[in-house]
Amino acid sequence: MNVQDIRSRLESVVNRPVELIEIGEWQGQQRSKSVEYQNAVKTNTLLSTGWTDIDSTWFFTANPELADDEEQWAFRIFDTNLLPAMRELIALLVQTVTSEVVTRPQEESEVQQLGRWLAEKLEHDESPQELPDALLLKSRLFTEMIPFLLICEGAQNTLGGYEELHQLLSTFLERDVLVVPLHGREWLLFVDRLDVLEVSEERGEEEESDRELIEAFGLGLYELIASEWTGIFNLSVTDPLQPAHGLVRAVRLLRESVFLGKTFHVTRNVHLPWELGLERLVYSIPAAQRERFIEEVEGLDVVLEDGEVLTTLETFFLMNCNVSETAKRLYIHRNTLIYRLDKIKQETGLDVRNFGDAVLMKLALLLDKVTKD
C-alpha cells in the first residue's frame, strides 16, 4: 500500500476530506497565509511525527525520517472536531502501515495535484477552458487522450488503491496511462488515443467507427478492472480530447453520464454520453412537468407496477417495436405478446404499435424512473 492508498482509505473511514501534502511544497505556498501558518512553517512544526493543529486544520506527519525534507508528507484533515481517540487510532494505523511505505514517485504527486484542482473546480461549478500553468502535469496533457471516469461502489474492503490500479492499467496498455484520483472512490483515467483506436487502421473491411471502438475498449476495460481490481463500479467514457483544453467540462460530462446511466439503466455499468441524449433531455424536465405528464397517461401506474408488462415494453422498444422479434426475445408466443400489448392499450389508451403512442410510452417509462427518486 502506498501513501495515496492510505489517504483514500482514511478519507472513506473518517468520512471527511483528507489531503496529502508534500511538506516542502506546502511550506512554499503558505507565504500569504495566517500568522499561525507562517509560524508553523518557520518552526517546521510539521516535521515532527504526530498531530499538529494549525488554524482549525489537523495535520498528521507520519514518518519525517523517511527521506529528506523535500519528500516528506503529511495528511491534512479539515475538521476542528476530530476526537482525540480518533486521532490516536489514525496515528496508530498510519504509523503501522507506513513502516513499509515507498515514497511517492513524482507522477503520483502530479496527478494528485491535478485531481485536487479538478475536484475544486467541479465543486465550485467552474469550467475554465485551460489548465493553469501551475499544474505540474500540464505539459503531458497536450496529446490526444481518451478520458474514462471510474466510480467505485462496492464495499470498502474490495477497493484497491492508486498503485494497484496504475500498475494494472500500465500492464494492460501499451502506452503511458494517467490515473488521477478525484475522490476516494472516483478516478479519472487518461488512455492514449492510439491504445484505443490504433486497431482501426488494421480494421480492414469491417469499418467500425471510433465511437464503436471506444465502446468496445470500454467494455474490455470494464472486464479487466472488474476481474482484477474492484468488482462494483461504473465507467463512463467520452470522445478523445487534449486534456489541457476543456478538461473540467469533459469530466462534468462523464460524471453526468454515470449519473444518468445509473438512473435510467440500472443494470449497465459502462455509460456513453452519446447514447444518453434522450435521458439527458428527460432529466432536464422540471419535476412538476414530469409528474403532470405521468398523471395524464391514464392507468400508467397499473402498467408500471407489473414487472412482466414493464419487461415486455422495454424489450419491445429495444427490438424497435418489432412484434415477432420481441416475442422471440421474450420466449413467448406472438399471440401472447399481442394480447399483452392489447391489454396495455386497454389500460392506458396507448397502442405502442403506433409510432406516436410508442414515443409517449417510452417517455413515460423514462420519466417514471426519475420521478421515483
Add this chain to the structure above:
Amino acid sequence: MAGVRLEHIYKKYAGSDKATVIDVNLDIKDKEFLVLVGPSGCGKSTTLRMIAGLEEISEGKLYIGDRVVNDVAPKDRDIAMVFQSYALYPHMDVYSNMAFGLKLRKVKKDEIERRVREAAKILDIEHLLERKPKALSGGQRQRVALGRAIVRDPQVFLMDEPLSNLDAKLRGQMRAEITKLVKRLETTCIYVTHDQIEAMTMGDRIVVMKDGIIQQAAPPEDLYNNPTNIFVAGFIGSPTMNFINGTLIDEADGLYFQAQNLHVEIPRGKAQILREKSMVGKEVILGLRPEDVHEEPVFLEASPKTVFTASVEVTENLGHEMLLYLTGLGGDTTIARVDGRSSVREGSQVQLAIDMNKAHIFERESEVNVFYDVK
C-alpha cells in the same frame, strides 16, 4: 474446487420499487454444470454477477466453498468469469492475453508458461499463441477468452452468455466444446444463457428464472417431462409446447378434456389425480408436446379415444421430421411433429391422436402443472 451456495439472495437497485432477484436459494454442488436460463430481464445475469462480485448483494448470503464471500472482491473469490463480450487485449498476442492474469498475480514465469501451454493444448489453439486478437476468427477469440479463464485454475467458472456473439454453426460447435472442457477440468461451472437449447444440452441442472424468481431447478429431462408450470413448459422445448384451453368433463366411461374440436379421454391414472385435486368441471389448459401428437395409423387404432381431426395450415419438412401447423383446436395454432416421410399436405384435413399419458394439465388461474411431482 468448490460448490456455491446462495441463501435467500435478493437484489434491489436503488430507486427501483421491485427487487430484480427475489429470494434465490441454490446449492450448486462441486463440479456441477449449472445453467441459469430465462427471458431477458428475468434476473439470471444479475444473479451471476452477484456470484462474481460485480453486483452488491442486497440481502442474503453467498458461499463459495465454506466461505461467505458477500464482501470479498472478485479477484479474491477464486473464480474466473467469461464475459459475453470476451474483450481480448488488442495489443497483446494470444499467449500474453492468456498469461496476463497470472502475471498480475506474480505467478512464476515457468509456471505461467506451463499453464498457458496446457490450456492452449486443451483448446487446440497452440498454433495461435503468437497471433494478435485481430488476426483471429470469432470462434478462436472465444477460445482464447476461455483459455484466459482456464489458466487461472479457479474454483468456479462463471460464464455470461459466452456464445451469443457467435454465428449459429459456431455456437453449436462451441457448445459441445465447452461442455467437454468443463467436464475434463472437473470444475464447478455456472453458465447463463437465454437459449433453451444451450441450457438443455449443456447443463447437469437447469435453473429457469422469470421476474427474478426461480421457477424450477432440475436436470434437463425432468424439466422437459415434468415442468412445474406453464412458463417452464413453454420455455423449454422447440417447437414450444402446445397449450389448449378447455374443460374437464366427467362422463360415464371416464374423464375427458373438452375444447373446440377436441374431445379426448384422460388416462385412468391421471384422471384419478385430477379427481383427487377436485379439478373435474374446471377450466384448465392442456399442455401437449408436438411429438406427442401422432399420425401413425397404429397409434390411432390403439388410442381411439384421443383421435381428432384438424386442418393443416402449414407444413415444414425438415427431412427427418415434419412439423404440421394445425388450426381449429382451442382457437390457436397447434404444432404436431410427425415423420419426415409423412404424406400430409398443406390445406388438407388430417386425423391425429394424442399420447395423453404424456400430456400435462395446468390450472387456468395459477398456471401450475397439476401433475407436477405426483408420484
